[in-house]
Structure formats: C-alpha cells, structure tokens
Amino acid sequence: MPDISIAVTDLRIGHFVKLPGSWKDHPFLFSSFRIKDEEQLQIIRNLGLAQVTIDPYRSTGNIPEPVTGEVVSATPSEDVAPAPAAPADPIRQQQQDLRRSMRFADRQFSNALSPLRESLGQLNLKPDEGLATVAQLIRTAAAHLTQTEEPIGLQLVRSVQQGDVLLLHSLNTAYIAMLMAREAGWSPLEIENAGLAALVHDIGELKIPTQISRKRVELTKSEINFMRMHVQYGFDQLSQLKAFSPEIRQAVLQHQERLDGSGYPNGLKGEQIGALARLISVADYYEEQLHPRSATRPGQPNQVVASLFKKADIWFDGGYIKLLIKVLGIYPPGSLVRLSDDTLALVMASDPQTPLKPIVLPYERGRVSEGVDLIPLQQDERQISGLCKLEELSQAQHDFFNLGKHFCYYYTS
Incomplete structure (x- = not known):
C-alpha cells in the first residue's frame, strides 16, 4: 500500500509517520517512526505542518482519508511533468532557514526541560526511572553531535519560560560540556559521559534547604559551608544508587576543585583532579557566572570569558578554557555588540567557521524582535566594532532583546 498524505489534525497514536526534512527540522532522532504516545503526537502537531505523510501498511489503528484523495507515490510518475516551481527569494529563504534553526x-x-524536572523529582521515589530519563536525554543529544560531521556552534534560546535555576543551569552546562568534549576529539562514549556528568554535577543541591540554595543575596559563612556540601551529597547519592560510571561520580565530587588546591571538598591539585571534572568545572563556572544567584543583573559573556582567562592554569585548565572559547566564538551568544554602522545587536548564534562574524539580531525601534530579520555577518559588509554594556541600554532596548530571561543554549550547525 503506497504512502498517503493526511491532515496533521487526523494524525493518531499508532500511525507510522514520515516527517519532511531531517532531524535538524524536528526534535526526533529519526524522521520516520510509529507514534507511540500523546507527547510525540503533540510535538508533531506543533511543528507547523498542515499535512503529513504516513505509511498505512506500517501504521496501526484507523487510517483516515488522504488529503484531496491523493496518494503519495514512492516514485514520481514519468508520464506527468511536475509543475515548475516558483523562483525562491534567496534572502527570504535564508531568513526562514535561520528562524527555523532558532525554533528547532x-x-x-x-x-x-520538562522530563528533566520530572526525573529529578522522582529520584527519591523512583530513582531507576528518573536516572533512566536523564540518561536518555543525554544520549539523544550526544547522538546528534556525533552523527554530525560539520562544525557546530551554540544557538541562543530565548523562548524558555523562567524556571528552576538549577534545572536551567544543569541543562546549559551539559550542552556546553558535550560540545567542548566533541571539540576535544573525545569518543562518542566520552561525549555522553561529559553530558551526564554535567547534567547531574549539582544534583546534591537538592538536599540543600531552598532558603539557602535559592537565596538571592550574599550567603553567610555558615551558609556557604552548607552549600559546599552539595558535591559530597551528590557523590554519595549517586554512589548509593550505583548510578553511572565511577568517572562520572568522581566528576560530580571534584567539579569544584581548583588546580592550585584552593577548591573543595578535598583541596586537590593539578592532575589529582580528573580530566572530566576539569572540563565540567570550566563549563560550570561560565554558566554560573552568567547567572550569579546573588546578583541583581546577569553577567555578560565577554566579562565571564575574561575572568576565566585570568584564572587559566591557576584555577582552571587552560586547554579547556580554549576549547570553551572555540565553542562560544569570539562573541559568545548573548553578547551585546555594536556594528560598524552603529547598530545595536544581540549575538544569537556562534559560527565556528567564522568566529568574528556570528549571527546577530539587530535592534529596530518600535518593532518586536520576532519580526526583525537576523543578520548573518559572514554575508554582510558590516562588522562588529565593539561590545556594549547592559547599563548603556534603554528600557525599550532591554525589552526588545528580552534580557530578563535566562540565557539558554542548544546546538546549531
């Protein structure tokens, strides 16, 4: 039985769907699969498709009537010449591709974010299920990384609603750490381990009273000492559950150690700190300093990078700092920049092939950011002439860029 095209509203659990495009255009690992639950069904319905192709032979349940009664043939008929396609506007097409990448x-x-929240909430009651969900999240992201041969950068995510700071921090750190591990030439399993270690590196904070862990002003000395216990709490919990590999559990314990011995909990120095822990500590510090919990304003990417450089080979491994810079680009996503024509812009995505020419969102007075064209500087005459400070922005500019939200990241190629 040949494939048929049906309205997306007629799609049901059990239908074997064939989505257009590749995995870059949707959040599934494969483009062809049988819909197994309501969550997958809702995700497909939210992709913006009017109709979708299904394979009736491999589907279960009722098969709806095809759209306009037409069948999608596996091989086009040689007797019917296809209608000539309308010439595409390359600029419009490029903007659509950029926006599609952002939506992805x-x-x-x-x-x-949602299954991560559920899995961490299940650790006490159903630890096996919770940890299995965590592992699957990372395996899916790691598979995308290892299956893509082309250079990969980071895309700024701005639509995420404000959520638990620990969840946002953990997920961001995991994505950054996996990309660093990929740039370091680590094996697929090592990339996966980097993501797992980064995702659970602060899991011990769940045992810290929220009046301390979520305190938004400076902590007292006793509160600082309590917070520092989170590395031991996390290590003990994962060890008790026999979760993940010993290397991952060690990274959870050691990610706050520093090369000069000034870290905690054991004051380890240099090579006493595992390689995975040294990589995680760089990604963790960068993300944490972007969103310091006791500060009223978030840190700026260039300031955090400058702070890291000052601590190279003192607190942090200089080699991993260089990897982070390679991943972030010279102007990391989230940087406020001034272009050579004096346009104010926000860096939206790093381009690993042209680190000086990222993709930016320009400020346009009186408009909303979703309606403004992005500028891929690699194809533009303008250049970045300098960085801007948050305090230099008007309230209108601040609102345009939605700077009140947590800076989140995902991959872009």
Whole structure:
C-alpha cells in the first residue's frame, strides 16, 4: 500500500509517520517512526505542518482519508511533468532557514526541560526511572553531535519560560560540556559521559534547604559551608544508587576543585583532579557566572570569558578554557555588540567557521524582535566594532532583546 498524505489534525497514536526534512527540522532522532504516545503526537502537531505523510501498511489503528484523495507515490510518475516551481527569494529563504534553526533549538531545549524536572523529582521515589530519563536525554543529544560531521556552534534560546535555576543551569552546562568534549576529539562514549556528568554535577543541591540554595543575596559563612556540601551529597547519592560510571561520580565530587588546591571538598591539585571534572568545572563556572544567584543583573559573556582567562592554569585548565572559547566564538551568544554602522545587536548564534562574524539580531525601534530579520555577518559588509554594556541600554532596548530571561543554549550547525 503506497504512502498517503493526511491532515496533521487526523494524525493518531499508532500511525507510522514520515516527517519532511531531517532531524535538524524536528526534535526526533529519526524522521520516520510509529507514534507511540500523546507527547510525540503533540510535538508533531506543533511543528507547523498542515499535512503529513504516513505509511498505512506500517501504521496501526484507523487510517483516515488522504488529503484531496491523493496518494503519495514512492516514485514520481514519468508520464506527468511536475509543475515548475516558483523562483525562491534567496534572502527570504535564508531568513526562514535561520528562524527555523532558532525554533528547532527552542523546541529541543524546552522538550528536554520538562522530563528533566520530572526525573529529578522522582529520584527519591523512583530513582531507576528518573536516572533512566536523564540518561536518555543525554544520549539523544550526544547522538546528534556525533552523527554530525560539520562544525557546530551554540544557538541562543530565548523562548524558555523562567524556571528552576538549577534545572536551567544543569541543562546549559551539559550542552556546553558535550560540545567542548566533541571539540576535544573525545569518543562518542566520552561525549555522553561529559553530558551526564554535567547534567547531574549539582544534583546534591537538592538536599540543600531552598532558603539557602535559592537565596538571592550574599550567603553567610555558615551558609556557604552548607552549600559546599552539595558535591559530597551528590557523590554519595549517586554512589548509593550505583548510578553511572565511577568517572562520572568522581566528576560530580571534584567539579569544584581548583588546580592550585584552593577548591573543595578535598583541596586537590593539578592532575589529582580528573580530566572530566576539569572540563565540567570550566563549563560550570561560565554558566554560573552568567547567572550569579546573588546578583541583581546577569553577567555578560565577554566579562565571564575574561575572568576565566585570568584564572587559566591557576584555577582552571587552560586547554579547556580554549576549547570553551572555540565553542562560544569570539562573541559568545548573548553578547551585546555594536556594528560598524552603529547598530545595536544581540549575538544569537556562534559560527565556528567564522568566529568574528556570528549571527546577530539587530535592534529596530518600535518593532518586536520576532519580526526583525537576523543578520548573518559572514554575508554582510558590516562588522562588529565593539561590545556594549547592559547599563548603556534603554528600557525599550532591554525589552526588545528580552534580557530578563535566562540565557539558554542548544546546538546549531
């Protein structure tokens, strides 16, 4: 039985769907699969498709009537010449591709956030199920990374609603750490381990009273000491559950150690700190400093990078700092920049092939950011002439860029 095209509203659990495009255009690992639950069904319905192709032979349940009664043939008929396609506007097409990439990143991050919240909430009652969900999240993201041969950068995600800071921090750190591990030439299993270690590195904070862990002003000395216990709490919990590999559990314990011995909990120095823990500590510090819990304003990417450089080979491994810079680009996503024509812009995505020419969102007075064209500087005459400070922005500019939200990241190629 040949494939048929049906309205997306007629799609049901059990239908074997064939989505257009590749995995870059949707959050699923494969483009052809049988819909197994309501969550997958809703995700497909939210992709913006009017109709979708299904394979009736491999589907279960009722098969609806095809759209306009037409069948999607596996091989086009040679007797009917296809209608000539209308010439595409290359600029419009490019903008559609850029916006599609942004929507994909938004979906991927949001789709990971909800099950992560559930899995961490299940650790006490159903630890096996919770940890299995965590592992699957990372395996899916790691598979995308290892299956893509082309250079990959980071895409700024701005649509995520404000959520638990610990969840946002953990997921961001995991994505950054996996991309660093990929750039370091680590094996697929090592990339997966980097993601798992980063995702659970602060899991011990769940045992810290929320009046301390979520305190938004400076902590007292006793509160600082209590917070520092989170590394031991996390290590003990994962060890008790025999969760993940010993290397991952060690990284959870050691990610706050520093090369000069000034870290905690054991004051380890240099090579006493495992390689995975040294990589995680760089990604963790960068993300944490972007959103310091006791500060009223978030840190700016260039300031955090400058702070890291000052601590290279003192607190942090200089080699991993260089990897982070390679992943982030010279102007990391979230940077406020001034272009050579004096346009104010927000860096939306790093381009690993042209680190000085990222993709930016320009400020346009009186408009909303969703309606403004992005600028891929690689194809534009303008250049970045300098960085801007948050305090230099008007309230209108601040609102346009939606700077009150947590900076979140996903991959872009």
